Amino acid sequence: MSRLPVVLGTATIALLAACGADNGIPPASIPNIIDTLTLTSLATGPLQAPTAYSLNARNVVRTWDVGTNFEFAFSTDTSGRSFFLPLDVLGLASNSSVKPGLKPSTIDFDQLTKAARNGYTTSDSIEIAVGETYFIRSGINTCSALSVPLYGKLKVLFIDPVADTVRIEVLANQNCGYRALTLGIPKQ
DSSP, X not given: OOSHHHHHHHHHHHHHHHHTTTTTOOOOOSOXXXXXXXXXXXXXXXXXXXOEEETTTTEEEOHHHHTTOOSEEEEXXXXXXXXXXXXXXXXXXXXXXXXXXXXXXXXXXXXXXXXXXXXXXXXXXXXXXTTOEEXXXXXXXXXXXXXXXXXXXXXXXXXXXXXXXXXEEEEEEOSTTOOBXXXXXXXX
């Protein structure tokens, strides 16, 4: 009996598995770019000021305008400390198993090339300082058809204690299911 059909059959199965390795996620089409944005404190800022960040919008937003379509808000306290508040801290996250959150990193912003899948802080406030970097993960409501989150990264550039604002550098990967955090069209 010839081994050729077995070898060809095995090769065909391996090829089909490789083609389906993306679990049905369409090719990425939105380029990753870096934005520099300013958030105002939720506790002390004017109502018209943006106090939160949305991966889906790739921009700062006002919490009262967008409902729950943001990952975290920025706030300050009376002692001058600054915080990121994931959606669940504000009591707004869904009951989904994947909630929006942030994950601190000791790696510099430019060196963060692929987002972690797990380990995000979703239910606690995160005290921040200038120079710190974070991974960002959305909830699955953004990519609900695929049941996967969006990912990004940010760096705290400047905290203004007088204006109660924070300046951040952000790269948001808006391609559902892709975790690459490098410039251009992501491959992974």
